[in-house]
Amino acid sequence: xxxxxxxxxxxxxxxxxxxxxxxxxxxxxxxxxxxxxxxxxxxxxxxxxxxxxxxxxxxxxxxxxxxxxxxxxxxxxxxxxxxxxxxxxxxxxxxxxxxxxxxxxxxxxxxxxxxxxxxxxxxxxxxxxxxxxxxxxxxxxxxxxxxxxxxxxxxxxxxxxxxxxxxxxxxxxxxxxxxxxxxxxxxxxxxxxxxxxxxxxxxxxxxxxxxxxxxxxxxxxxxxxxxxxxxxxxxxxxxxxxxxxxxxxxxxxxxxxxxxxxxxxxxxxxxxxxxxxxxxxxxxxxxxxxxxxxxxxxxxxxxxxxxxxxxxxxxxxxxxxxxxxxxxxxxxxxxxxxxxxxxxxxxxxxxxxxxxxxxxxxxxxxxxxxxxxxxxxxxxxx
Numbered sequence: 001x002x003x004x005x006x007x008x009x010x011x012x013x014x015x016x017x018x019x020x021x022x023x024x025x026x027x028x029x030x031x032x033x034x035x036x037x038x039x040x041x042x043x044x045x046x047x048x049x050x051x052x053x054x055x056x057x058x059x060x061x062x063x064x065x066x067x068x069x070x071x072x073x074x075x076x077x078x079x080x081x082x083x084x085x086x087x088x089x090x091x092x093x094x095x096x097x098x099x100x101x102x103x104x105x106x107x108x109x110x111x112x113x114x115x116x117x118x119x120x121x122x123x124x125x126x127x128x129x130x131x132x133x134x135x136x137x138x139x140x141x142x143x144x145x146x147x148x149x150x151x152x153x154x155x156x157x158x159x160x161x162x163x164x165x166x167x168x169x170x171x172x173x174x175x176x177x178x179x180x181x182x183x184x185x186x187x188x189x190x191x192x193x194x195x196x197x198x199x200x201x202x203x204x205x206x207x208x209x210x211x212x213x214x215x216x217x218x219x220x221x222x223x224x225x226x227x228x229x230x231x232x233x234x235x236x237x238x239x240x241x242x243x244x245x246x247x248x249x250x251x252x253x254x255x256x257x258x259x260x261x262x263x264x265x266x267x268x269x270x271x272x273x274x275x276x277x278x279x280x281x282x283x284x285x286x287x288x289x290x291x292x293x294x295x296x297x298x299x300x301x302x303x304x305x306x307x308x309x310x311x312x313x314x315x316x317x318x319x320x321x322x323x324x325x326x327x328x329x330x331x332x333x334x335x336x337x338x339x340x341x342x343x344x345x346x347x348x349x350x351x352x353x354x355x356x357x358x359x360x361x362x363x364x365x366x367x368x369x370x371x372x373x374x375x376x377x378x379x380x381x382x
């Protein structure tokens with residue numbers, strides 16, 4: 001929350017001191033919080049960044065989690081602190097943008113002990129400002145590099161008081177465990193729509209898509225390609241950026257090849273989405289390879305890998321030649337289909353239930369039950 005705690009309208013359901021005179025009232029209030037778990041009356045808040053209409057797989061991941069929780073009957077609210085909130089309606093399914101939203105500084109958010117606040121790793125200031133709130137706060141880590149860049153030198157993440165972290169890959173989980181062993185991790189795998197990202201009934205066109213983090217990377221590949229292979233000037237290149245999901249999916253579906261370059265990728269959404277549409281993926285090996293891109297600890301054969309961009313133009317030329325001759329190895333397509341079967345929406349739905357309902361919610365309820373039992377025991381001895 002971009003405002004300090006006293007500006008969030010949050011109230012503490014637990015008094016700082018429990019005396020014989022107020023013990024009955026405290027017990028009643030705690031029992032009220034416990035009933036919220038049984039009746040699904042507590043709230044789950046997700047703090048989100050406003051990308052101002054720019055598509056983001058990481059942001060959509062948060063919305064998908066919230067939507068699945070809402071589908072299970074839980075109360076979810078997307079929190080932000082923007083005066084002119086744009087949201088994701090311009091590029092994502094309307095069912096996500098229609099989730100309840102609230103601006104924190106409007107003082108409409110009241111947080112109690114049974115509530116949850118999910119905070120992305122980029123908002124360490126929010127973690128600090130919300131430290132004294134009575135709710136359960138959970139960190140959502142999709143890119144460990146962001147933590148190392150944003151947290152000030154000399155400040156330890158434990159100081160934020162967050163002891164649980166939701167992560168999107170086992171790769172990220174390992175980084176958290178290695179560097180923050182006291183933080184409990186929960187892997188919640190992203191899901192990609194098989195309805196939206198599907199193969200085309202029509203033959204693919206010789207289009208080479210580029211999904212690159214730096215625009216100059218595409219030029220570094222395309223220009224040398226035409227210099228070295230002028231006979232292939234008929235090949236079409238397309239750079240995909242800031243497109244609505246449906247248009248992006250159509251572009252992947254039409255193209256025979258998709259080149260993905262992002263050294264700091266957290267999950268590799270574009271690469272997996274391309275595989276699901278049957279587009280051959282050439283990918284530069286990222287610094288922290290997501291686990292879906294690995295097979296028994298080695299780089300998956302579902303992707304054509306490169307160490308540096310200078311190799312890409314030659315790889316494209318080779319793939320074009322094989323594609324024209326209808327000579328692309330069947331083994332490659334088989335591996336692509338195998339990888340494409342991972343990370344479906346059904347998998348994500350299972351993980352949402354496992355991580356939140358069976359994990360975080362159950363653990364929080366037990367913590368409150370234990371606190372109640374302790375209060376009752378201590379006051380029965382007085």
